[in-house]
Amino acid sequence: MKNIQCKVFGHDYKVSRHVTYHVKEYTCSNCKKELTTNSKGNLTELTPKFKEINDVLERIHAKRRMRLKNFNKKQSENLLATA
Known part of the structure; x- marks a missing residue:
């Protein structure tokens, strides 16, 4: 019954x-079909290959965010110390 609803009304x-700021994974609330954004920004089916790519992207993105956060924190501490 869930697939009929998607066929009639769409997913x-x-x-x-949220993998990164631009890459996300989507799931249909009716039929549980999974999609992700590819390198061109289009939606594609979430295959095991894309799932692995998204895992690596998420890990790299998280490390970069933490590094920038720590850098900005140190920079603001240095500004306060010199003022």
Whole structure:
């Protein structure tokens, strides 16, 4: 019954995971079909290969955010110390 609803009305995609600022994973709330954004920004099916790519991207993105956060924190501490 869930697949019929998607065939008639179309999929109801919700963001299931934010990988980076631009890459997200989507899941249909009716049929549980999973999609992700590819390198061109288009939606493609979430295959095991894309899942692995997204895992690596998320890990790199998280490390970069932490590094920038620590850098900005040190920079502001240096400004306060010199003032």
